[in-house]
Amino acid sequence: MSALLVAGRRVVLFICALALFGWAVRQAPRDPDSLVFEGADTLARVPGLIGQTLANLVRDPFVESQTPDISPRTAHYAPIANHTAHRIEGLVLRTDLKRAAPQAGWRLVQGIFMIDGKPRYAALAISPRMAVERVWLVGSDMLVRHHFAVGQAPYPHGFALLDDGSMLYAFDSDYFPLRIDSCGKRVWYGDARITHAFNPDDTGKFAWGIGSEDDIRKIDLATGRTVRRITALQIEAANPQLSVFQMRRIDDNAVGANPRRDTERFYDDAFHINDAEPLPGALAAAFPEFSQGDLLISMRSLNLVLVIDPETLHVKWFTNDVTLRQHDPDWDADGTISVFDNQNGRSFSRIVAFDPSGEKAPHVLLDGQRYDFYSRVRGKHQRLPGGGLLVTSSEQGRAFEVDASGRLAWELVVHDPRHPGRNFVLSEVANFPSDSKRIERVLACPVS
Numbered sequence: 537m538s539a540l541l542v543a544g545r546r547v548v549l550f551i552c553a554l555a556l557f558g559w560a561v562r563q564a565p566r567d568p569d570s571l572v573f574e575g576a577d578t579l580a581r582v583p584g585l586i587g588q589t590l591a592n593l594v595r596d597p598f599v600e601s602q603t604p605d606i607s608p609r610t611a612h613y614a615p616i617a618n619h620t621a622h623r624i625e626g627l628v629l630r631t632d633l634k635r636a637a638p639q640a641g642w643r644l645v646q647g648i649f650m651i652d653g654k655p656r657y658a659a660l661a662i663s664p665r666m667a668v669e670r671v672w673l674v675g676s677d678m679l680v681r682h683h684f685a686v687g688q689a690p691y692p693h694g695f696a697l698l699d700d701g702s703m704l705y706a707f708d709s710d711y712f713p714l715r716i717d718s719c720g721k722r723v724w725y726g727d728a729r730i731t732h733a734f735n736p737d738d739t740g741k742f743a744w745g746i747g748s749e750d751d752i753r754k755i756d757l758a759t760g761r762t763v764r765r766i767t768a769l770q771i772e773a774a775n776p777q778l779s780v781f782q783m784r785r786i787d788d789n790a791v792g793a794n795p796r797r798d799t800e801r802f803y804d805d806a807f808h809i810n811d812a813e814p815l816p817g818a819l820a821a822a823f824p825e826f827s828q829g830d831l832l833i834s835m836r837s838l839n840l841v842l843v844i845d846p847e848t849l850h851v852k853w854f855t856n857d858v859t860l861r862q863h864d865p866d867w868d869a870d871g872t873i874s875v876f877d878n879q880n881g882r883s884f885s886r887i888v889a890f891d892p893s894g895e896k897a898p899h900v901l902l903d904g905q906r907y908d909f910y911s912r913v914r915g916k917h918q919r920l921p922g923g924g925l926l927v928t929s930s931e932q933g934r935a936f937e938v939d940a941s942g943r944l945a946w947e948l949v950v951h952d953p954r955h956p957g958r959n960f961v962l963s964e965v966a967n968f969p970s971d972s973k974r975i976e977r978v979l980a981c982p983v984s
């Protein structure tokens with residue numbers, strides 16, 4: 537028997553022993569505060585890590601960014617017009633709509649697309665005539681991993697177009713965030729993982745992003761460095777009168793012990809912050825209850841949408857009895873807060889609006905049942921002038937626009953041509969007026 541075969545057997549036996557040890561640890565009574573338990577639990581995860589690494593070597597690296605195609609069989613789609621030098625496959629527009637007039641302006645689409653024969657991270661500029669006019673690729677030479685990983689292509693999750701035409705990118709895992717100029721060149725990569733969202737403030741010098749440890753990070757846009765960090769536990773500690781933050785606390789009965797002051801132990805993913813948007817000065821007059829710069833935050837695990845003063849962390853307003861695992865709360869010009877309500881685990885998602893003054897009850901802006909709209913996780917929305925809505929149904933690989941009366945204006949789907957019946961999960965679509973300075977600047981660089 538060769539030495540290589542013997543060594544291989546020993547590795548397999550070692551992994552099996554660790555797996556058995558892991559099973560035993562998970563069956564045993566737990567004391568989450570015990571260092572012994574923490575060490576044993578870490579060891580117990582090793583077989584899973586090894587198995588995941590081996591699986592990543594043989595699977596499609598984009599598999600976690602794919603989703604079933606639920607496009608109705610009776611609908612008709614055609615490839616979107618493409619005026620660039622790149623070959624774009626799988627990006628289609630629905631053609632059988634007796635549609636409303638689309639909102640004027642350009643659309644920036646960010647996500648994963650089949651470009652020049654392979655899946656690529658990219659942003660696309662779609663003209664008012666619904667044709668792709670520009671492509672900004674995010675190449676592997678621009679990406680920097682923050683930890684060792686094999687064979688993964690994480691979902692791009694977080695995007696912003698800045699005033700100078702440069703773009704911010706974030707990813708679900710693996711990669712540091714990026715700033716890319718309008719010519720597609722990397723300006724910087726950040727110092728900490730950011731995911732879900734980037735929201736620049738009024739100064740143009742900073743943006744708020746969501747960190748990977750249930751934290752909110754204020755990022756210096758000149759350097760990509762973190763200048764301030766707010767954690768979920770800091771917000772909880774600053775508002776001890778609000779029990780909503782304790783919903784996912786470990787509250788074992790501890791019969792016979794009756795312990796006190798043990799409110800700092802939480803289940804995994806206890807808060808899941810997924811957005812933090814500062815109130816812009818241009819909208820401050822519509823929200824007299826708040827101040828410019830106050831942060832509008834979503835905590836998915838608690839079904840919680842709240843507004844805090846970023847200096848004191850005092851909660852000024854909150855709701856957690858309407859949405860279900862929501863994303864993307866937005867300040868709107870009419871003084872309401874609109875939210876992408878995933879309704880995780882139910883049949884349809886929806887867009888809902890809240891009046892923080894309390895004068896009006898929460899109401900549904902868009903009922904997903906009418907459009908077969910459902911994104912179990914993720915998702916973005918944008919209220920448009922005139923009362924329309926632009927919706928990114930991420931987990932359907934789909935975006936669509938409706939007018940004020942609810943009529944579909946257009947619908948876009950991102951197929952994965954390599955796998956019929958599968959779409960790429962779509963990150964975000966945003967509308968910009970044709971006379972927007974940001975659009976003028978991002979289109980100024982002569983790239984295809």
